[in-house]
Amino acid sequence: MTVTTDNLPLRAATEQFVTVLWNDSADPRELEQSIDFGAVGATCNPVIALAAVKADLPKWAPRIAELAREYPTASESELGWKVVEELSIHAAALLKPAFDASGGRNGRLSIQTDPRLHRDADALVAQAVHFSSLAENIIVKIPATSVGLRAIEEATYRGVSINVTVSFTVPQAVAAAEAIERGLDRRAAEGLPEREFGSVVTIMGGRLDDWLKAWTQKNRILVDPGYLEWAGVAALKKAYAVFQERGFRSRVLSAAFRNHMHWSELQGGDLVVSPPFDWQARINENGIYAEDRISVPVDPQIIETLIAQVPEFVRAYEVDGMTPEEFDTFGATVRTLRQFLDADEQLDHIVRDILLPPV
Template structure:
């Protein structure tokens, strides 16, 4: 068990210590400008975002964005609520990307990237995902575009990579999804090379949302009346992340694994030392520092064998998530965590529409 001790003045913050010692890159799981600026002080060299996070950032600064929404509506009288809302997301992203430009330059494009997610309402249309990814990629030099690891998304990931888009794979919870997405990026890069297109550092990453995998497995065991030690389920996402990182290294993929959707500090502390990205929400960064969670090289320390044995024996959904061939691409779309997450992202889209509507047509 980790001993928690308070941070005192003069202590080296764990996040800063890890950033200075290990190749493991810290990204901030928010495009909120205030949070990102402070996270950069902790050593952050990138940022992720999704519809839920973007919605929270806009809600937190409505004093800034409400007048801008009204102005955008006046300038674009035929624009829909959704179009105006996504213009705000673009502008928020461009501002956040500026904060990361120094890290982008220093890393040669490997880091210093701001993630913009494609509209989840396009998740069934590969061509529309690619077109939007190309558009978002042009917003700033250091933009990286999120595309879901669904059966349709895999086609979009390969094509967007071929067209020069730096990709952050999202809606990804399993080793099988991560490996399939990394292979799609490889195909896109190989096609570029075969056609003589310019080679450069894309900085592409493949997210594995460890905490959302944990969430789904907890819901699964409850629904199926499976009793296991609750603590075992806190390790499922970490186990999948460690395995994905190992497979990426063995196969020489040019993309990196990214740990997101934090539910416990293991999703940061157990991954230190590896050439991958960890992207905790800002509040989790504060908690890691406040509790002096040790910054130790643990990426190659395996999850306890008893925990893995229990998960594999008692939780069939974990086996599907953990094995490289645990899911076929056509099963990505119906995996429980995929369905739950896409629905949440779609609901965030609807909430952003409502914010715009309430500004343009205030309730009476």
């Protein structure tokens, strides 16, 4: 899709506010267009990587066959991750000018650690260090689970820029930001080089909305359905305020869009919004121009109703709403990890069909 960039809402917002735009895909065709809209970063995860490979299989099928010849003992999974690495390196090169211009604060390409490692902190750290070596402007995704928090601190200490993922709630975001702070403080205590890490802490606002809708339905709780569209926005605004109050060196990142408010309600803040490319196109097509909304609170009646009727929202909204151990069993965490694991399996199947075509 080609859209002219003159006077587009996304471009206007990136020129007006400190809020920055990242593209929620490493697909080079989408990323190039998003950069025209003003994007200065990109995120990726197993689902997004799978979609990018499927969308351009005529390119990737022969490359996968070539990789299989180069690495004759590599497993299907290892070959699939070689593809993810190549996709990420290419996308990182597109963002290098923004990285240089911002001193490393932006221009980052996110690559996610293998979700199959989610129970092993040491394995997550080792893979994060490896991914960080692929390009200067790589930022590595590690989940906001009890195991992931340990990996986030250690990987930060080892010099890895972090994008916290599988994160949906204020307590997860705060705990992850604190883990990053501990890693940075350990580096400073040992006299390791200080630099701009550009680390971000994602809240997947739309996935929080999805989970609360499923939870209320399962528990037969009737709430104005429009109120549940605001849950993710409320969590993002609350987390942003806490980050500002506590002076965290990481930024909040809004991801998993389900409505344009996950972009428009956050404008004006020093944070990152990362819509999928199709959402960017729709925002432009519908002329949704941004205003400074980050400090405008969600309607108190919505918050009061959700707190009174949806205990699961309280767990997601209050800073101390959950312990790190509870992060692991939070519904949105379980659902998302399962989806990421399924995407890994599907990528394995694509590789398998190329190496061993059905007969």
